[in-house]
Amino acid sequence: xxxxxxxxxxxxxxxxxxxxxxxxxxxxxxxxxxxxxxxxxxxxxxxxxxxxxxxxxxxxxxxxxxxxxxxxxxxxxxxxxxxxxxxxxxxxxxxxxxxxxxxxxxxxxxxxxxxxxxxxxxxxxxxxxxxxxxxxxxxxxxxxxxxxxxxxxxxxxxxxxxxxxxxxxxxxxxxxxxxxxxxxxxxxxxxxxxxxxxx
Amino acid sequence: xxxxxxxxxxxxxxxxxxxxxxxxxxxxxxxxxxxxxxxxxxxxxxxxxxxxxxxxxxxxxxxxxxxxxxxxxxxxxxxxxxxxxxxxxxxxxxxxxxxxxxxxxxxxxxxxxxxxxxxxxxxxxxxxxxxxxxxxxxxxxxxxxxxxxxxxxxxxxxxxxxxxxxxxxxxxxxxxxxxxxxxxxxxxxxxxxxxxxxxxxxxxxxxxxxxxxxxxxxxxxxxxxxxxxxxxxxxxxxxxxxxxxxxxxxxxxxxxxxxxxxxxxxxxxxxxxxxxxxxxxxxxxxxxxxxxxxxxxxxxxxxxxxxxxxxxxxxxxxxx
Numbered sequence: 001x002x003x004x005x006x007x008x009x010x011x012x013x014x015x016x017x018x019x020x021x022x023x024x025x026x027x028x029x030x031x032x033x034x035x036x037x038x039x040x041x042x043x044x045x046x047x048x049x050x051x052x053x054x055x056x057x058x059x060x061x062x063x064x065x066x067x068x069x070x071x072x073x074x075x076x077x078x079x080x081x082x083x084x085x086x087x088x089x090x091x092x093x094x095x096x097x098x099x100x101x102x103x104x105x106x107x108x109x110x111x112x113x114x115x116x117x118x119x120x121x122x123x124x125x126x127x128x129x130x131x132x133x134x135x136x137x138x139x140x141x142x143x144x145x146x147x148x149x150x151x152x153x154x155x156x157x158x159x160x161x162x163x164x165x166x167x168x169x170x171x172x173x174x175x176x177x178x179x180x181x182x183x184x185x186x187x188x189x190x191x192x193x194x195x196x197x198x199x
Numbered sequence: 200x201x202x203x204x205x206x207x208x209x210x211x212x213x214x215x216x217x218x219x220x221x222x223x224x225x226x227x228x229x230x231x232x233x234x235x236x237x238x239x240x241x242x243x244x245x246x247x248x249x250x251x252x253x254x255x256x257x258x259x260x261x262x263x264x265x266x267x268x269x270x271x272x273x274x275x276x277x278x279x280x281x282x283x284x285x286x287x288x289x290x291x292x293x294x295x296x297x298x299x300x301x302x303x304x305x306x307x308x309x310x311x312x313x314x315x316x317x318x319x320x321x322x323x324x325x326x327x328x329x330x331x332x333x334x335x336x337x338x339x340x341x342x343x344x345x346x347x348x349x350x351x352x353x354x355x356x357x358x359x360x361x362x363x364x365x366x367x368x369x370x371x372x373x374x375x376x377x378x379x380x381x382x383x384x385x386x387x388x389x390x391x392x393x394x395x396x397x398x399x400x401x402x403x404x405x406x407x408x409x410x411x412x413x414x415x416x417x418x419x420x421x422x423x424x425x426x427x428x429x430x431x432x433x434x435x436x437x438x439x440x441x442x443x444x445x446x447x448x449x450x451x452x453x454x455x456x457x458x459x460x461x462x463x464x465x466x467x468x469x470x471x472x473x474x475x476x477x478x479x480x481x482x483x484x485x486x487x488x489x490x491x492x493x494x495x496x497x498x499x500x501x502x503x504x505x506x507x508x509x510x511x512x513x514x515x516x517x518x519x
Contacts, residue, residue, distance in 0.1 A: 049261075061275070184206070184210040194251075
């Protein structure tokens with residue numbers, strides 16, 4: 001995983017240089033490369049596909065508008081995610097203050113339906129296994145949504161996006177040791193929420 | 200097993216499934232796993248949980264997102280371009296410029312006339328002195344111990360002011376703005392240039408503000424004086440800490456309990472009352488800041504407490 005991330009960074013350094021010279025094709029390459037990963041992570045954090053699409057777009061616009069000031073002190077990947085996660089956390093805290101908690105991850109919500117469509121394509125499974133799997137995914141998403149925002153972010157970055165501890169530390173501006181302890185606590189909190197799924 | 204031991208054990212297991220343990224820790228854990236079926240069961244549950252999360256379907260961005268982003272960027276570029284190069288706006292641009300020139304010819308003399316009239320009929324000195332200050336954020340001074348709260352603090356649970364008086368205000372401002380930009384905090388920051396200072400109002404989660412302050416550690420040696428004010432609100436009085444250093448600032452910001460924060464501020468204030476930040480004789484510029492080092496020993500329990508809550512911090516840079 002770590003080696004893969006380094007390769008990503010080396011490629012990005014070249015593309016970013018081209019973007020800084022005003023090459024719009026290179027900007028397009030960066031968008032295509034990261035749009036799905038950023039969107040998927042933001043969706044798992046905020047829980048609403050429309051909000052996630054808007055936040056992803058805003059993150060890219062903000063980053064590419066300021067690409068000229070990027071100094072390569074961190075990788076483009078972690079810089080993009082830092083901006084995206086900051087925007088998403090700000091959005092989540094505003095939503096919480098306004099009492100507009102998303103219900104889309106609850107069973108029967110929009111996310112659930114989308115996942116159900118994905119699962120319906122799995123032809124080899126029996127209808128019963130299909131239903132069980134769909135229900136399991138909905139429960140995981142619902143448990144994830146019940147976590148505190150900062151706990152959900154760290155679990156999504158590590159266990160869904162697959163970032164290394166160092167990359168998470170760079171995104172969240174934390175020490176690696178703090179990432180380790182926070183991730184452990186977030187996993188423990190998620191386990192307590194999920195226990196009903198596997199007991 | 201106590202809660203602390205349980206957390207430590209879980210951190211060990213969590214590190215183990217991510218291959219983050221030292222060889223010694225891994226060996227120790229393997230021995231524990233061989234002798235304790237309960238720990239082994241916990242490890243399996245943790246691995247199962249991680250596998251479940253990894254198995255979640257990867258959602259793709261909506262179709263056309265790349266094009267939408269490019270369009271948004273182009274739109275902003277065009278607006279910016281038009282703003283800068285309105286000379287090339289064609290016939291209507293020419294008409295507009297002529298109208299603007301005519302308006303300027305009328306308005307400028309009227310403005311000058313207005314200033315002259317105002318200077319003649321302006322209020323007497325005594326009446327002017329009783330007027331309220333124009334600046335919404337008054338300066339901190341030793342004889343002004345009660346700064347007023349910010350007018351739009353929103354839902355921030357904690358509001359504070361950190362003021363630097365420096366002989367290098369331009370470099371300090373550039374340094375702060377660069378760090379705000381690098382950390383992606385632009386959306387959470389309001390910048391207000393005033394006649395004698397520049398003010399940066401940040402409303403963000405505690406962890407991001409603490410992260411920014413850690414990155415700003417190089418401001419302290421450049422400052423003649425750094426002052427921290429815990430702003431008043433909800434029945435509590437303002438507390439000033441003159442000569443505050445980086446470590447004290449981090450400790451103040453990490454305290455979630457406002458009463459404890461006020462108490463700590465009083466303690467720091469007393470400690471610092473006889474001290475001043477030493478002036479930097481070299482006055483070296485801040486154009487090449489190095490990465491921050493871990494120069495504090497705040498107990499982890501304080502860092503971990505409710506790290507997601509929103510606070511409001513105003514950073515001010517005053518020139519000497």
